[in-house]
Amino acid sequence: MSIVKVKTEGGAYSIHIAPNLLQQVGTSIPPDATSVVLISNPTVFGLYGKTVLQSLEASGKKISVFEVPDGEAYKTLETLNSIYTFLLEQRLDRRAVIVALGGGVIGDMCGFAAATYMRGIRFIQVPTTLLAQVDSSVGGKTAVNHPMGKNMIGAFYQPIAVDIDTTVLGTLPEREIAAGLAEVIKYGLILDAGFFDWCEQNVASLKALEPEAIGYAVQRSCELKAYVVSEDEKETGMRAILNLGHTFGHAIEAGLGFGTWLHGEAVGCGMVQAAELSARVCGFPQADVERVRALVAAIGCPVTAPDLGTDKWIELMQIDKKAEGGKIKFIVMPGIGQAKSQTVPREDLMLVLKKTTQKG
Numbered sequence: 001m002s003i004v005k006v007k008t009e010g011g012a013y014s015i016h017i018a019p020n021l022l023q024q025v026g027t028s029i030p031p032d033a034t035s036v037v038l039i040s041n042p043t044v045f046g047l048y049g050k051t052v053l054q055s056l057e058a059s060g061k062k063i064s065v066f067e068v069p070d071g072e073a074y075k076t077l078e079t080l081n082s083i084y085t086f087l088l089e090q091r092l093d094r095r096a097v098i099v100a101l102g103g104g105v106i107g108d109m110c111g112f113a114a115a116t117y118m119r120g121i122r123f124i125q126v127p128t129t130l131l132a133q134v135d136s137s138v139g140g141k142t143a144v145n146h147p148m149g150k151n152m153i154g155a156f157y158q159p160i161a162v163d164i165d166t167t168v169l170g171t172l173p174e175r176e177i178a179a180g181l182a183e184v185i186k187y188g189l190i191l192d193a194g195f196f197d198w199c200e201q202n203v204a205s206l207k208a209l210e211p212e213a214i215g216y217a218v219q220r221s222c223e224l225k226a227y228v229v230s231e232d233e234k235e236t237g238m239r240a241i242l243n244l245g246h247t248f249g250h251a252i253e254a255g256l257g258f259g260t261w262l263h264g265e266a267v268g269c270g271m272v273q274a275a276e277l278s279a280r281v282c283g284f285p286q287a288d289v290e291r292v293r294a295l296v297a298a299i300g301c302p303v304t305a306p307d308l309g310t311d312k313w314i315e316l317m318q319i320d321k322k323a324e325g326g327k328i329k330f331i332v333m334p335g336i337g338q339a340k341s342q343t344v345p346r347e348d349l350m351l352v353l354k355k356t357t358q359k360g
């Protein structure tokens, strides 16, 4: 098993990474827990619920299960409220522990439920998508969407453990693998040029989920994310680089309706747009823009953005959480492996939108 440590003011915890780890999730339940609530969706619970339940039962705690509907369209305050109602009906107290079994939607929503139920109970992330294993389960960003914008209602709230079973990736649809790989590439682009090169060289093995390649990608991604969030838990500075491609990507998700494009697909395309913007505002070489475009296409994510209309693009990007005083901030790259946050001239943004969106 590989272990990656996260150390923040909000909590220190370990990320455990290993094949077949679902069978050991019960060992992450703290001895003083009064009960455990397993939250999942019908897709994931149908595949892995039994294994996780067996492992949790070994902890000797009272276990209850709650399923929420599957999909980004259900990452809402309404679904969150159904979780609160379940927790209250079960009479769960402050020493109850939530286990979030699923992708980023389940993890983000359970994290926010844990952050707010009785002002905070403990939770464990058991991420089952590639995207959740390399990104959303780590670092404590928890949230639900608002119709006006992505992840607008949430909190920074750290899990007490992250248990990653890489075997479960075997049942993921191809499109979800591509979406997860987009966030993997992101780490290379913002922090580690050597890792970006490695992703280029191993793209076929990654797409095929070859155990050695995917295991390394999960571990390296977790190491890089753990480093960033341990430096800047609440995004007062450096953590913003994890948002590369997200100002564009979140606008695509909200603009088309949550769930139309997968989050990772929107981020993949958004990183191509961010690369084009970087070429205009901070000297990112055009040859590297083409490397980003080629790799995003190679993993199977879109590289051309939908035409939302300029006014809609701007309106949606202005609501981004990085915006200050109505000014949109973008994560841009002076080079592969380097990233920073800055405002950009409107004419550069317009030219990038023109170049990267589908012509009606």
Ligand SMILES: NC(=O)c1ccc[n+]([C@@H]2O[C@H](COP(=O)([O-])OP(=O)(O)OC[C@H]3O[C@@H](n4cnc5c(N)ncnc54)[C@H](O)[C@@H]3O)[C@@H](O)[C@H]2O)c1
Pocket (backbone or CB within 6 Å): 041, 043, 044, 047, 070, 071, 072, 075, 102, 103, 104, 105, 106, 108, 128, 129, 130, 131, 132, 135, 136, 137, 138, 139, 140, 141, 142, 151, 168, 169, 170, 171, 172, 173, 176, 179, 262, 263, 264
């Ligand atoms: N908190 C963060 O730091 C952070 C980071 C990145 C993304 N996110 C959020 O994560 C969400 C996207 O997460 P996601 O890509 O995991 O999507 P998701 O949670 O919707 O999961 C994708 C699909 O895969 C299914 N699934 C999950 N595990 C499976 C498995 N092993 N086999 C077969 N099917 C499986 C799910 O039921 C779902 O239908 C977005 O809401 C995004 O905003 C959060």
Ligand SMILES: O=C(O)C(=O)C[C@@H](O)[C@H](O)[C@H](O)COP(=O)(O)O
Pocket (backbone or CB within 6 Å): 135, 139, 141, 150, 151, 183, 235, 239, 240, 242, 243, 246, 321
């Ligand atoms: O952990 C972070 O910080 C990230 O930005 C990771 C992103 O991949 C993730 O999609 C995050 O939820 C976006 O954050 P938001 O603050 O823009 O909602």
Ligand SMILES: [Zn+2]
Pocket (backbone or CB within 6 Å): 135, 183, 246, 263, 267
């Ligand atoms: Zn993301």
